[in-house]
Amino acid sequence: DGGITQSPKYLFRKEGQNVTLSCEQNLNHDAMYWYRQDPGQGLRLIYYSQIVNDFQKGDIAEGYSVSREKKESFPLTVTSAQKNPTAFYLCASSVGRDEQFFGPGTRLTVL
Protein backbone atom coordinates (compact mmCIF):
# COMPACT_ATOMS: atom_id res chain seq x y z
CA ASP A 1 0.00 0.00 0.00
CA GLY A 2 1.20 3.49 -0.81
CA GLY A 3 1.35 6.02 1.95
CA ILE A 4 3.36 8.14 4.34
CA THR A 5 5.08 6.82 7.41
CA GLN A 6 6.35 8.89 10.32
CA SER A 7 8.56 7.65 13.10
CA PRO A 8 8.67 7.53 15.96
CA LYS A 9 5.06 7.95 17.06
CA TYR A 10 6.16 9.39 20.42
CA LEU A 11 9.44 11.16 21.09
CA PHE A 12 10.83 12.61 24.28
CA ARG A 13 13.60 15.16 24.29
CA LYS A 14 15.64 16.68 27.03
CA GLU A 15 16.19 20.41 26.89
CA GLY A 16 19.23 21.29 24.79
CA GLN A 17 19.06 18.19 22.62
CA ASN A 18 18.51 18.02 18.89
CA VAL A 19 16.07 15.38 17.67
CA THR A 20 15.17 14.19 14.18
CA LEU A 21 11.70 13.15 13.06
CA SER A 22 11.48 10.77 10.14
CA CYS A 23 9.05 11.05 7.22
CA GLU A 24 9.00 8.61 4.31
CA GLN A 25 6.57 8.34 1.39
CA ASN A 26 6.20 5.75 -1.35
CA LEU A 27 3.62 7.70 -3.35
CA ASN A 28 6.21 9.08 -5.79
CA HIS A 29 5.12 12.60 -4.85
CA ASP A 30 7.40 15.51 -5.68
CA ALA A 31 6.36 17.80 -2.84
CA MET A 32 6.64 17.17 0.88
CA TYR A 33 5.67 19.30 3.88
CA TRP A 34 6.11 19.56 7.64
CA TYR A 35 3.45 21.05 9.90
CA ARG A 36 3.30 21.71 13.58
CA GLN A 37 -0.01 21.40 15.42
CA ASP A 38 -0.81 22.92 18.80
CA PRO A 39 -4.25 22.93 20.44
CA GLY A 40 -6.43 25.65 18.94
CA GLN A 41 -3.72 26.72 16.47
CA GLY A 42 -4.59 24.61 13.48
CA LEU A 43 -1.72 23.50 11.24
CA ARG A 44 1.29 25.77 10.93
CA LEU A 45 3.76 25.20 8.11
CA ILE A 46 7.39 24.67 9.14
CA TYR A 47 9.17 23.75 5.88
CA TYR A 48 8.27 22.40 2.49
CA SER A 49 10.11 20.93 -0.44
CA GLN A 50 8.88 20.94 -4.02
CA ILE A 51 11.75 18.91 -5.43
CA VAL A 52 14.80 16.95 -4.30
CA ASN A 53 17.68 19.07 -2.95
CA ASP A 54 15.47 22.14 -2.57
CA PHE A 55 13.27 23.36 0.28
CA GLN A 56 11.64 26.56 1.50
CA LYS A 57 10.87 27.98 4.92
CA GLY A 58 7.30 28.08 6.05
CA ASP A 59 5.69 30.35 8.61
CA ILE A 60 7.50 29.01 11.70
CA ALA A 61 10.89 27.70 10.47
CA GLU A 62 13.01 29.13 13.29
CA GLY A 63 14.59 26.39 15.38
CA TYR A 64 13.98 23.70 12.76
CA SER A 65 16.01 22.30 9.87
CA VAL A 66 15.28 19.86 7.04
CA SER A 67 16.98 18.02 4.20
CA ARG A 68 15.66 16.50 1.00
CA GLU A 69 18.36 14.20 -0.39
CA LYS A 70 15.90 11.61 -1.70
CA LYS A 71 12.48 12.01 -3.23
CA GLU A 72 10.88 9.69 -0.71
CA SER A 73 12.40 11.14 2.47
CA PHE A 74 12.06 14.52 4.22
CA PRO A 75 13.43 14.39 7.79
CA LEU A 76 12.85 17.26 10.21
CA THR A 77 15.37 18.16 12.91
CA VAL A 78 14.14 20.06 15.93
CA THR A 79 17.16 21.93 17.25
CA SER A 80 17.93 23.25 20.71
CA ALA A 81 17.14 26.71 19.33
CA GLN A 82 13.44 25.84 19.22
CA LYS A 83 12.30 27.11 22.62
CA ASN A 84 8.94 25.41 22.80
CA PRO A 85 9.08 22.23 20.72
CA THR A 86 6.42 20.22 22.53
CA ALA A 87 3.75 19.66 19.85
CA PHE A 88 2.27 17.23 17.36
CA TYR A 89 4.18 17.13 14.08
CA LEU A 90 2.60 16.13 10.79
CA CYS A 91 4.30 15.30 7.51
CA ALA A 92 2.47 15.42 4.18
CA SER A 93 3.13 14.98 0.48
CA SER A 94 1.40 15.96 -2.72
CA VAL A 95 1.64 16.18 -6.49
CA GLY A 96 0.64 19.33 -8.33
CA ARG A 97 -2.36 21.16 -6.92
CA ASP A 98 -4.02 18.01 -5.72
CA GLU A 99 -4.68 16.93 -2.16
CA GLN A 100 -1.98 16.55 0.43
CA PHE A 101 -1.64 13.10 1.95
CA PHE A 102 -0.76 13.08 5.64
CA GLY A 103 1.23 10.75 7.81
CA PRO A 104 0.03 9.59 11.26
CA GLY A 105 2.10 12.18 13.12
CA THR A 106 4.80 12.30 15.79
CA ARG A 107 4.13 13.67 19.25
CA LEU A 108 7.23 15.36 20.64
CA THR A 109 7.48 16.13 24.34
CA VAL A 110 10.28 18.05 26.02
CA LEU A 111 11.15 16.76 29.47
Added chain:
Amino acid sequence: AQSVTQPDIHITVSEGASLELRCNYSYGATPYLFWYVQSPGQGLQLLLKYFSGDTLVQGIKGFEAEFKRSQSSFNLRKPSVHWSDAAEYFCAVGASGNTPLVFGKGTRLSVIA
Protein backbone atom coordinates in the same frame (compact mmCIF):
# COMPACT_ATOMS: atom_id res chain seq x y z
CA ALA B 1 -2.16 35.38 -0.64
CA GLN B 2 -4.91 32.94 0.08
CA SER B 3 -6.53 32.49 3.49
CA VAL B 4 -9.21 30.35 5.09
CA THR B 5 -11.60 31.19 7.92
CA GLN B 6 -13.56 28.66 9.90
CA PRO B 7 -15.76 30.83 12.10
CA ASP B 8 -16.82 28.11 14.52
CA ILE B 9 -14.16 26.82 16.92
CA HIS B 10 -16.41 24.20 18.52
CA ILE B 11 -19.83 22.83 17.58
CA THR B 12 -21.97 20.37 19.49
CA VAL B 13 -24.77 18.47 17.78
CA SER B 14 -27.07 15.64 18.80
CA GLU B 15 -26.65 12.28 17.17
CA GLY B 16 -28.99 12.07 14.18
CA ALA B 17 -29.17 15.82 13.72
CA SER B 18 -27.94 17.59 10.61
CA LEU B 19 -24.57 19.33 10.49
CA GLU B 20 -23.12 22.28 8.65
CA LEU B 21 -19.54 23.45 9.16
CA ARG B 22 -18.66 26.80 7.69
CA CYS B 23 -15.62 27.70 5.63
CA ASN B 24 -14.82 30.99 3.92
CA TYR B 25 -11.78 31.47 1.75
CA SER B 26 -9.89 34.30 0.15
CA TYR B 27 -8.17 33.65 -3.15
CA GLY B 28 -8.01 35.68 -6.35
CA ALA B 29 -8.28 32.90 -8.88
CA THR B 30 -10.26 29.67 -9.08
CA PRO B 31 -9.50 27.87 -5.86
CA TYR B 32 -8.89 24.24 -5.17
CA LEU B 33 -10.83 23.50 -1.97
CA PHE B 34 -10.56 20.63 0.48
CA TRP B 35 -12.12 19.34 3.68
CA TYR B 36 -10.11 17.10 5.99
CA VAL B 37 -11.04 15.28 9.20
CA GLN B 38 -8.71 14.48 12.10
CA SER B 39 -9.38 12.13 14.99
CA PRO B 40 -7.41 12.77 18.20
CA GLY B 41 -3.73 11.84 17.86
CA GLN B 42 -4.11 10.91 14.20
CA GLY B 43 -3.16 12.39 10.84
CA LEU B 44 -5.59 14.18 8.55
CA GLN B 45 -7.89 12.27 6.19
CA LEU B 46 -9.40 13.82 3.09
CA LEU B 47 -13.19 13.98 3.13
CA LEU B 48 -13.73 15.66 -0.22
CA LYS B 49 -12.31 18.17 -2.68
CA TYR B 50 -13.48 20.66 -5.28
CA PHE B 51 -11.50 21.61 -8.36
CA SER B 52 -14.12 22.57 -10.94
CA GLY B 53 -17.48 21.57 -12.37
CA ASP B 54 -20.48 20.64 -10.25
CA THR B 55 -20.47 22.91 -7.22
CA LEU B 56 -21.96 20.24 -4.96
CA VAL B 57 -19.36 17.59 -4.23
CA GLN B 58 -19.85 14.29 -2.48
CA GLY B 59 -17.26 12.82 -0.17
CA ILE B 60 -16.65 9.88 2.07
CA LYS B 61 -18.62 9.03 5.22
CA GLY B 62 -21.78 10.68 3.87
CA PHE B 63 -20.39 14.22 3.77
CA GLU B 64 -20.99 16.76 1.03
CA ALA B 65 -19.88 20.35 0.44
CA GLU B 66 -21.12 23.15 -1.74
CA PHE B 67 -18.88 25.69 -3.44
CA LYS B 68 -20.45 29.15 -3.64
CA ARG B 69 -18.20 31.53 -5.53
CA SER B 70 -20.38 34.58 -4.81
CA GLN B 71 -20.02 33.99 -1.06
CA SER B 72 -16.44 32.65 -1.16
CA SER B 73 -17.68 29.70 0.84
CA PHE B 74 -17.25 25.95 0.87
CA ASN B 75 -19.46 24.67 3.67
CA LEU B 76 -19.45 21.04 4.74
CA ARG B 77 -22.75 19.27 5.43
CA LYS B 78 -24.05 15.95 6.64
CA PRO B 79 -27.76 15.15 6.93
CA SER B 80 -27.49 12.88 9.97
CA VAL B 81 -24.52 12.88 12.32
CA HIS B 82 -23.19 9.72 13.94
CA TRP B 83 -21.25 9.59 17.22
CA SER B 84 -18.19 8.47 15.23
CA ASP B 85 -18.16 11.82 13.40
CA ALA B 86 -16.83 13.53 16.53
CA ALA B 87 -13.45 14.89 15.41
CA GLU B 88 -11.73 18.04 14.22
CA TYR B 89 -12.49 19.30 10.73
CA PHE B 90 -10.20 21.44 8.61
CA CYS B 91 -10.97 23.39 5.47
CA ALA B 92 -8.08 24.16 3.12
CA VAL B 93 -7.47 26.13 -0.07
CA GLY B 94 -4.84 25.41 -2.69
CA ALA B 95 -3.09 27.77 -5.06
CA SER B 96 -0.76 26.85 -7.88
CA GLY B 97 1.76 24.11 -8.46
CA ASN B 98 3.21 22.34 -5.45
CA THR B 99 2.71 25.23 -3.06
CA PRO B 100 1.35 24.24 0.34
CA LEU B 101 -2.34 24.22 1.10
CA VAL B 102 -3.52 26.94 3.45
CA PHE B 103 -5.59 25.52 6.30
CA GLY B 104 -8.21 27.05 8.53
CA LYS B 105 -7.79 26.72 12.28
CA GLY B 106 -10.31 23.91 12.42
CA THR B 107 -13.72 23.24 13.93
CA ARG B 108 -14.04 20.69 16.69
CA LEU B 109 -17.24 18.66 16.47
CA SER B 110 -18.75 17.04 19.55
CA VAL B 111 -21.69 14.64 19.22
CA ILE B 112 -24.07 14.06 22.12
CA ALA B 113 -26.64 11.32 22.56
